[in-house]
Amino acid sequence: MSEEKTEKNINLTLLVWRQPNAEAKGTMQTYAAENISTDMSFLEMLDVVNEGLIKSSADPIEFDSDCREGICGTCGVVINGQAHGPQRATTVCQLHMRNFKNGDKIYIEPLRSKAFPVVKDLVIDRSAFDRIITAGGFISVNTGGTPDANSIPIPKANSDMAMDAAACIGCGACVAACPNASASLFTSAKISHLALLPQGQVERKQRAQSMVDQMDKEGFGDCSNVGECEAACPKEISISNIARMKREYIKAVLS
Amino acid sequence: MKLDSREPNYPLSEMWDKHRFDVKLVNPANKRKYTILVVGTGLAGASAGASLAALGYNVKSFCIQDSARRAHSIAAQGGINAAKNYPNDGDNVWRLFYDTIKGGDFRSRESNVYRLAQISTSIIDQCVAQGVPFARDYGGLLDNRSFGGAQVSRTFYARGQTGQQLLLGAYSALMRQVNKGNVDLLTRREMLDLVLIDGKARGITVRNLVSGEIESHAGDAVVLATGGYGNVFFLSTNAVNSNATAAWRCYKKGAYFANPCYTQIHPTCIPVSGDHQSKLTLMSESLRNDGRVWVPKKKGDNRKPNQIPEDERSYYLEEKYPSFGNLVPRDIASRNAKEVCDEGRGVGASGLAVYLDFADAIKRLGETTIKEKYGNLFDMYERIKDENPYKSAMTIYPAVHYTMGGLWVDYNLMSTIPGLHVLGEANFSDHGANRLGASALMQGLADGYFVIPYTLGHYLAQTDLPPVDINQSEFKESEDAVNKRITKLLSINGNKTPREIHRELGKIMWDYVGMARNEEGLKKALEEIPKLREEFWNNLNIPTTVGDLNKNLEFAGRVADFLELGELMARDSLERSESCGGHFREESRTDEGEAKRNDDEFSYVSAWEYTGEESAAKLNKEELVFNNVKLSQRSYK
Ligand SMILES: Cc1cc2nc3c(=O)[nH]c(=O)nc-3n(C[C@H](O)[C@H](O)[C@H](O)COP(=O)(O)OP(=O)(O)OC[C@H]3O[C@@H](n4cnc5c(N)ncnc54)[C@H](O)[C@@H]3O)c2cc1C
Ligand code: FES
Numbered sequence: 001m002s003e004e005k006t007e008k009n010i011n012l013t014l015l016v017w018r019q020p021n022a023e024a025k026g027t028m029q030t031y032a033a034e035n036i037s038t039d040m041s042f043l044e045m046l047d048v049v050n051e052g053l054i055k056s057s058a059d060p061i062e063f064d065s066d067c068r069e070g071i072c073g074t075c076g077v078v079i080n081g082q083a084h085g086p087q088r089a090t091t092v093c094q095l096h097m098r099n100f101k102n103g104d105k106i107y108i109e110p111l112r113s114k115a116f117p118v119v120k121d122l123v124i125d126r127s128a129f130d131r132i133i134t135a136g137g138f139i140s141v142n143t144g145g146t147p148d149a150n151s152i153p154i155p156k157a158n159s160d161m162a163m164d165a166a167a168c169i170g171c172g173a174c175v176a177a178c179p180n181a182s183a184s185l186f187t188s189a190k191i192s193h194l195a196l197l198p199q200g201q202v203e204r205k206q207r208a209q210s211m212v213d214q215m216d217k218e219g220f221g222d223c224s225n226v227g228e229c230e231a232a233c234p235k236e237i238s239i240s241n242i243a244r245m246k247r248e249y250i251k252a253v254l255s
Numbered sequence: 256m257k258l259d260s261r262e263p264n265y266p267l268s269e270m271w272d273k274h275r276f277d278v279k280l281v282n283p284a285n286k287r288k289y290t291i292l293v294v295g296t297g298l299a300g301a302s303a304g305a306s307l308a309a310l311g312y313n314v315k316s317f318c319i320q321d322s323a324r325r326a327h328s329i330a331a332q333g334g335i336n337a338a339k340n341y342p343n344d345g346d347n348v349w350r351l352f353y354d355t356i357k358g359g360d361f362r363s364r365e366s367n368v369y370r371l372a373q374i375s376t377s378i379i380d381q382c383v384a385q386g387v388p389f390a391r392d393y394g395g396l397l398d399n400r401s402f403g404g405a406q407v408s409r410t411f412y413a414r415g416q417t418g419q420q421l422l423l424g425a426y427s428a429l430m431r432q433v434n435k436g437n438v439d440l441l442t443r444r445e446m447l448d449l450v451l452i453d454g455k456a457r458g459i460t461v462r463n464l465v466s467g468e469i470e471s472h473a474g475d476a477v478v479l480a481t482g483g484y485g486n487v488f489f490l491s492t493n494a495v496n497s498n499a500t501a502a503w504r505c506y507k508k509g510a511y512f513a514n515p516c517y518t519q520i521h522p523t524c525i526p527v528s529g530d531h532q533s534k535l536t537l538m539s540e541s542l543r544n545d546g547r548v549w550v551p552k553k554k555g556d557n558r559k560p561n562q563i564p565e566d567e568r569s570y571y572l573e574e575k576y577p578s579f580g581n582l583v584p585r586d587i588a589s590r591n592a593k594e595v596c597d598e599g600r601g602v603g604a605s606g607l608a609v610y611l612d613f614a615d616a617i618k619r620l621g622e623t624t625i626k627e628k629y630g631n632l633f634d635m636y637e638r639i640k641d642e643n644p645y646k647s648a649m650t651i652y653p654a655v656h657y658t659m660g661g662l663w664v665d666y667n668l669m670s671t672i673p674g675l676h677v678l679g680e681a682n683f684s685d686h687g688a689n690r691l692g693a694s695a696l697m698q699g700l701a702d703g704y705f706v707i708p709y710t711l712g713h714y715l716a717q718t719d720l721p722p723v724d725i726n727q728s729e730f731k732e733s734e735d736a737v738n739k740r741i742t743k744l745l746s747i748n749g750n751k752t753p754r755e756i757h758r759e760l761g762k763i764m765w766d767y768v769g770m771a772r773n774e775e776g777l778k779k780a781l782e783e784i785p786k787l788r789e790e791f792w793n794n795l796n797i798p799t800t801v802g803d804l805n806k807n808l809e810f811a812g813r814v815a816d817f818l819e820l821g822e823l824m825a826r827d828s829l830e831r832s833e834s835c836g837g838h839f840r841e842e843s844r845t846d847e848g849e850a851k852r853n854d855d856e857f858s859y860v861s862a863w864e865y866t867g868e869e870s871a872a873k874l875n876k877e878e879l880v881f882n883n884v885k886l887s888q889r890s891y892k
Contacts, residue, residue, distance in 0.1 A: 039528045043533065047754070068534045072325040073322075130440075135434065136434075142306075169419075
């Protein structure tokens with residue numbers, strides 16, 4: 001029970017990537033984060049540090065976040081070498097400071113990749129993901145004129161698997177975690193989601209081919225089955241989606 | 256100006272069909288000559304952008320986030336209503352209409368709500384066709400659940416991630432149109448002004464949040480889908496970038512703001528843990544289907560929940576409302592939680608929490624079933640609170656969640672500014688004084704997919720719209736005004752951060768314009784808010800970076816607008832001395848202590864008109880006429 005827990009505050013040293021803009025060179029800078037409640041989320045800890053920086057007329061550390069509930073995929077930094085930090089299946093906005101100890105040194109860097117240029121400090125440009133979706137991550141229906149929602153039954157197992165894949169939040173942790181900076185987990189999640197549904201069949205081949213081609217064009221690396229992406233994924237998207245994507249792609253180019 | 260709701264003169268059940276026949280059409284070949292500026296890419300904005308582009312209009316779409324897919328709609332958990340009646344449990348369009356009107360405590364327009372109920376069924380068809388993986392049963396058909404006080408199962412859901420899946424559906428439709436070249440998508444842009452030419456909405460002024468540049472965009476109409484203003488309370492379940500700025504700037508350009516005092520406080524959120532808190536987390540309302548809400552009977556009883564015997568617990572919702580029990584509507588559940596905490600029976604470190612207990616449900620259904628139903632929510636709770644809800648009762652407390660008020664719109668979703676259409680949570684249209692669970696997603700998508708594609712064409716086809724371009728003086732003046740304000744914000748050089756002032760505003764709003772309001776408190780808020788605003792403009796401290804990303808500058812601009820909107824909310828609350836839905840005036844209650852409406856005096860929409868910096872906003876009234884439902888005092892006993 002919270003009322004029994006003795007409120008425990010900790011002191012930390014942060015080493016944070018600072019880069020004023022896309023063109024500038026970045027460096028790691030050191031900050032003290034003092035008197036941090038272990039009930040804070042990681043981003044609330046950064047909020048507190050930033051308030052202090054503003055008050056001392058220094059530039060606050062810029063980072064992205066929005067929902068702070070682990071669903072929008074806006075947040076994401078690398079903490080001590082791990083995308084979204086040490087807790088499994090947890091975005092950095094949901095990571096709480098009780099995962100750290102008094103006196104810890106914490107390295108905080110952006111989700112790095114050639115295809116994700118830094119905008120400022122920890123803020124990156126992930127528009128490459130949007131372009132992969134634009135290339136084919138949809139079912140071509142206009143508004144209106146669709147059949148009754150129950151006209152095509154879908155086996156629960158397939159629909160559940162489609163949902164597992166569709167749970168991707170597009171945060172980019174998979175890319176940052178991958179030694180090849182591959183976007184395969186992200187791309188394959190969308191390809192799987194739609195390939196598993198009857199509605200997705202018509203454009204199935206075209207979709208796989210266009211999305212994979214776009215992924216390559218964006219400068220993401222190849223997948224060599226290392227599996228770091230799956231381990232870093234806050235939504236535990238399975239690497240089996242990548243195998244499916246590879247099959248889909250081969251079928252598409254061979255036919 | 257007289258408010259004309261432009262409701263077509265037909266019987267309710269034929270109104271929308273006949274109106275769709277009456278509306279003027281834009282010739283297919285002419286559609287591409289029109290440019291529509293769609294601000295916002297949540298459910299309302301993304302569905303509108305995709306649908307208008309599919310019709311052939313030239314669409315420019317804007318959002319604050321780095322990707323359209325990250326709009327606040329993504330966070331909706333519970334589900335979306337539709338009168339499909341798949342479970343054969345007695346639902347139909349009329350029932351959904353009636354429930355929504357009644358749930359809104361008879362403070363919404365019959366015509367809009369009926370249309371919403373009618374359209375609801377097409378939304379589900381549309382989403383399934385896009386590949387939205389709604390939950391299904393073992394026969395492969397769509398599953399439904401009952402939600403938030405409804406006595407039929409009409410809620411479609413995708414695990415606890417319904418908003419995410421619906422938004423990804425709308426986003427994919429939007430990106431398909433980007434692919435086809437019909438949508439120009441501009442992310443990391445914040446609209447800071449509306450540009451009027453000859454009295455019509457013809458453009459917007461935005462700030463590029465990466466470069467800091469101020470840009471003008473011209474078009475033939477503006478569709479605003481910028482979400483709600485719950486963050487005026489600082490702490491809410493809304494995403495941290497949710498804001499009122501776009502709507503507020505439109506208000507200041509002549510769009511009336513309707514019912515600003517109608518806010519929804521959601522009963523099941525994780526309680527505040529300390530001053531560092533940046534937002535509050537909602538625990539889906541679906542939890543009330545199986546969880547039982549209680550507090551100790553004794554004041555200040557600080558034993559662990561498992562150590563408090565049954566007969567020393569008060570299951571106050573079940574006791575007071577035997578027919579709805581834990582499933583009473585949100586406003587009632589929230590108010591009752593506040594009452595028991597005010598009596599000193601609240602639990603947790605702050606005494607501002609009640610228990611939501613699954614022990615009985617786990618006994619009855621087994622832990623596996625509970626895990627299947629609510630596993631992700633329980634995990635989330637454990638991550639935040641570091642307590643295992645399978646073992647010990649959760650603690651919950653109400654939090655600001657949704658705003659029913661918003662820019663006033665007519666039946667065609669057009670504001671009082673010709674050409675400015677407002678969709679989704681940003682308008683006031685369908686939920687009256689209280690929104691039912693799972694109805695915001697329905698409304699956002701109804702507005703975007705199925706209303707605006709017709710009504711916008713109607714406007715364009717009958718309006719003289721000479722070409723405009725961004726070199727016209729109106730655009731330059733708007734850019735100058737925006738630049739001036741930014742310069743002012745950057746030059747204050749005071750001591751308080753925008754967050755500090757925002758937190759103070761939130762406290763005033765929560766204390767005096769929150770779950771229970773009274774004349775004295777509201778008057779106090781009306782004194783305090785202007786003082787705080789004064790302090791803001793004299794004592795703000797933000798980083799002075801101009802040329803690139805500066806989030807504190809963005810936030811400061813939003814807080815400045817909240818400081819004005821908060822005051823209007825307090826005024827609206829003061830003026831409406833009745834209780835209705837989420838607006839509870841302590842002076843107006845029944846003998847049993849429930850909210851008491853006053854239909855003779857307050858059966859109207861309050862539409863506030865901006866009259867200038869120095870003068871008070873003017874109240875205009877749209878009388879609400881009920882020809883189809885009989886007004887009754889809500890009772891969930
Ligand atoms: C935690 C949570 C759970 C919920 N669960 C449910 C549920 O289960 N069922 C239900 O029906 N409802 C639910 N709701 C309510 C529902 O999610 C929202 O009301 C709805 O999604 C709002 O959609 P919208 O399209 O109107 O706006 P939003 O999704 O808020 O989108 C606003 C858009 O406008 C953009 N924007 C805002 N200001 C500007 C500006 N100045 N310039 C440019 N762009 C701007 C944003 O970038 C964004 O793209 C929930 C809400 C919350 C907070
Ligand atoms: S801020 Fe939305 S996932 Fe972290």
